[in-house]
Amino acid sequence: MSRMMQQYHDAKNQHPGMIVLFRNGDFYELFEDDAELGSRVLGITLTKRDGSIPMAGVPVHKLEHYLGLLLRAGHRVAVCEQMEDPDPKKKIIHREVNRIVTPGTVTDDGLLDPRAPNHLVAVAPGKPGFFGLAWVDLSTGHFAATDVPAPRLQDELSRLSAVECLYAEGLTNAVSQAAGTYLPKSRVARPDWTFDPATALAALKTHFAVGTLTGFGFDDAQSCLVAAGAVVIYLQETLKASLQHIRRLRPHRPDALLTLDEVTRRSLELTRTLRDNQRDGSLLSVLDRTVTPMGARLLHDSVLAPLTDATAISARLDAVEELLKDHALRQSVRDQLDACSDMQRLTTRVSTAKAGPRDLAAIARTLRHLPAVKAKLTGRRSKLLQDLEKRLELCPDIRELLDKAIEDDPPHIAKEGGVIRPGFSAELDELRALTTDGKNWIARYQAQEITRTGIGSLKVGYNEIDGYYLEITNANETKTPPEYKHQKTLKNAKRYYTPALREYEEKVVTAQDKSRALELQLFVTLRDQVAVQTPRLLNTAEVLAALDMLAALAELAAARNYVRPAFVEEPVLDIRDGRHPVLDQILPPGTFVPNDVAFGPDDGMFWLVTGPNMAGKSTFLRQAALITLMAHVGSFVPAKSAKVGLTDRIFTRVGASDELSRGQSTFMVEMTEAANILNNATARSLVILDEIGRGTSTYDGVSLAWAMTEYLHDTLACRTLFATHYHELAQLAASLPRLRNYNVLVRELADEIVFLHKIAPGNAERSYGIHVARLAGVPGSVLARATAVLGTLEKGHDLSNVPAAPVAAPDVTRPIPLPTPATPPRIEPPKPKIVQPPEAPRRKSKPQAATGPSLFGDGDDVPF
Template sequence: SGQGTLLGSIDHSVTAMGGRLLKRWLRYPLVNRKEIELRLIAVLEAKNNLHIRRSIIECLKSVYDLERLGTKISMGHSNAKDLVALKRSLKKLPEIWTFISELKSGYFTYSEKLDNLIELADLIDKAIREDAPPVVNEGGIIKAGFKEELDGLIKVSRSGKNYLAQLEIQERKSTRINTLKVRYNKVFGYYIEVPKARSENVPHNYVRKQTLVNAERYITDELKNYESKVFGAEERRAELEFEIFNEIRKEVVKNNISIQSVARFLARLDCIIDLAEIADQNNYCKPEMNTTGEIFIKEGRHPVIEKMIAGERFVPNTIKLDNRENQILIITGPNMAGKSTVLRQVAIIVLMAQMGSFVPAKSASVNITDRIFTRVGALDNLSQGQSTFMVEMQETANILNNSTEQSLVILDEIGRGTSTFDGLSIAWAVAEYLHDLDKKGVKTLFATHYHELTDLALKKPRVKNFNIAVREWNDEIIFLRKLVEGGTNRSYGIQVARLAGIPDEVLLRAKKILAKVENGELSLDDTPALHEDGDDSNSSHLQLKLFQKPERIILENLSNLDISTMTPLDALNYLDELGEKAKDLTRR
């Protein structure tokens, strides 16, 4: 979640419970075509009714997290503010129901009655004060007028100030001490305070309670009796309010099943309204869910990236995958051209379609997939001693062992973490395996820097080559971000390095070395001849081809040979095998 994520881009939900449900929808997309269609129909209806949609959004802004509120109150961990939040939420239900009654989709139909919940909201409204303190056993949470006994106790408690003022006037007259004060604090309770200079004039019924630097504090029988009365009233008031609070809480517990049911409905409503809102705001289309095994996305866009490049136009791309001619798309092109973006946006669009969302495309027809497998990025796992290549191979193994003809596989580079020949061989074999799996194959998007993989299209009938178009201008490249049919044999690595800020001296040297590599000027340890003499200006710009130097492979085999461990028969067999391999490489 958060900025830069798919969830962050589509989650404009209003309620906490709606946000949690949307995350579940994204994490666990639907695989039942009928259920997907029902959800899409609901989103379409909400999208087409702007006034109703915005009115529901305003209502939902006043709804608290009913799922957690109901549970919290039922568990006995709630306070008065929780009841007030519950009341405010329940009070919004009739208004929300008025709006959804104008919509026809089953997603907007709630079959249960709301009478009990409305009565519960009225009870809380009559009983609980809006400004109730968080502590529930010290009073001050129940409204005046709710219970007659409580009103009497509240009156006694609140009459303290008037009583003290009247008693002070009375005592000043009887003692003729005009500076006499009647006060109260939580430590000593009620007391009469007299300046020390007048303490000799106090009546005999005054009992000294505390001596201060400039005053004496006294208590009388009358004050003691009143204190007992007030304290008793306040204690009883707190007890009675807590009893009333618990009675209301029990009513909530009785209705918690209904509360949870409404909470689930409102969460679902919030999600549908949210999906309709983002579809309307971002010009998404309603995907068609087909049964032909085809994934066709016309002018698809990446929902996250198109928001992150504000002010720039996102270049849309069209993709077609099926089980007949376009099962595996080999996508080549230079780094930064947009290969990874194309791969990811296809996976995201399929995922969004199966969660019941509109998708960022001009049109889309999607076959239901059982899983979306991805092998992207380059990460190691140092805590378990796993290299980048090991992690890459484990992810690839998971795909090969678990994918089916109903799966969608996204492969963003395979074999980068090992030698060129090893990596290319693995990538080639993986593509062949996915093509031939269960004789039907798996729909796959395969981005690679191994241009030799484009030869697969000549050998496998359901493999197609595509590349991300670029334009060269004065030894620089312009990324067009457009997916076009056909392979490419250029990597433009040095041009990309220039864009990254590599010093010109390094770039110039890299060009010379590249020319030597492309001309096959390799030393025995497979490194380019680095001498700088000679004219490199006529060097070929062809990418090193697969199996271009057969002697190179023969030499590698011989250098790894340990004769001391071989029998004469083993040596003859190995020599024969090497001869056959040399013939095969020469034919290629």
């Protein structure tokens, strides 16, 4: 084995489970199994070294690109760098791993999504039926933990969208079974000792320099602290840098947040769409009008974990309302924030000694905007804006230091020079003068020697081989002073040097190297000085993030004519002219049809919604849930008015899906989701059901839907919207006093129907499935046959009486799908065919004064 391959194997042995990128000249090379994996993941050519060792490589200048591909595929990477320049006298170059990059520990902007968190999680065994869970976003320093019931582990992992997960080797099977497919691609089975309670807790206490975690809101016996300690140990081993930006461990308190399980988050398309798993088209994409990455990440977390404390929600709404009403204030604040950089991730890179000159320059530029931001917040009425103004630290000492030291537009790499401003260091200025004043010195020296020797053609020159020299033509050779030392003979001239020239040459040649070395030293010292101020900078970053989110929600409300929701303690929901927040922005202006929803003592708590496919039932159900969620985030909502009862959970059971990887059919998934609702919903929950029992026989399905409806109505008594094609369920209105029948109106025009997209009392008697099949392009012969069969069924005849289908040639052409006619804006809806009993007069409820533990909430996801 060659000495170079021995270096490679040493690096592999020291970093088990990692891909080693081995620097060799202008390439990072991969060998053996790494090469074969790299060829598949990176799409690079697989070759062989020495005829037998698999090898592949990537250019040095494209390292970050290929690192991103490896990280997104879930791999961890060790970069083995050449630590010295090649030397012909040495047979082997010294190499060592100087950089470890994993999906959960990356801090480089180019490898991160600026608008989403990047979570590393750890799972530890807890008391029976529980796991300890801890997570950190190393790029921002956010660190939190909680004990999770085993059935909730998947939901929490889904909420966090973890990119890397740690667990003890001995716990591999237990974690895999509990987390299932929600474990990220990067799964790291760590030595069991790193999850030893005593070891992990000691690491945690040492990092925070405390004797107990009680001051952070934990009991030292909690299993989540073991997970948190394991995270710290992993970061210390992997990062090999300061973790001072991880300032505290926050307790995650689910009781202070509106609970959304993974099914609900996916069904409501909160951050990603169901169809293509993209951000565009999700609720977050239409809500997000933030102008900083910090604010975008906070909004992302807030959408996934809304508040449930009335005081904290009201505080946000007060701030949003003040910013909404004062357009000049809102615009000025957003302009200032738009000029700010990502202080959270910049500060993290500074504290981990990974920041470059441009990072410090970006911090300096951001700090210059803080006085204007603080001035705009002074004298505000809302308590939350007042608190943000108090917490916003201007950091004038840091700003002054950076303004004096760092150029406005420095190079990316400190070693290149040009980072430090003139006047900051006298020594550096002197060295720079030597390198920049060379031409002037040469001109002066040449003029001096011409005068002294009387040789008018004498010139002073320089090249890399001869250095500085004096050149005299052969015609003037006799005038050469005796102190000139001969250096080189040319065809028509000779070159000389003098002690003064050699002395100056030594100064100039070394001045540039000395200048760059000194400049690098000054930069590192500056970076260390800024790193000491990490807590202050991160606090400022949190304030800017909160202000950005509030101003963005106000901007959204202004642009879309949203209203402030009113909160009450009673589990009611009264939305007038509600609009789906996503479709309302995507569809052409004025085309979305608004609808009301009213839950309460006089309006019923269970709405059974029937009507044809494509008529808007699912949209109506989802918009009620999304408006409720937005209100709990602290956002204004798309409606004419909205009164929302505080909600503890939102559940959804929508559509058909299967989990073949788990051996679960569509119907099994449907029943599992229904069971989760029936077992966990409370009187304060909002339940959205879009079809139940459709994956089995009609009689089974109707029976299950009937029984679940009774259970939700009688036992749970929660607010429920249930869309169904089982028209038989409408009969339950006679026996369930809080159930109301509603349907989506249609207008029948000859052989066509018009969807009015309007919800009205009563139930539909038809689903118009054949019409929808026609729109989808089903062949005409199939539609005709289906119509004949439907006619027989509607007459109550047995299917054995259906005449045999005529033998016909296959359709040569498929009917052109007919578009749904545009909704007439002023068509009076027809009277429903089944009339509900007269509604009792609406009883007005007075809002109650809400109380809560804190203005800023208790959840780790809510820093204000």
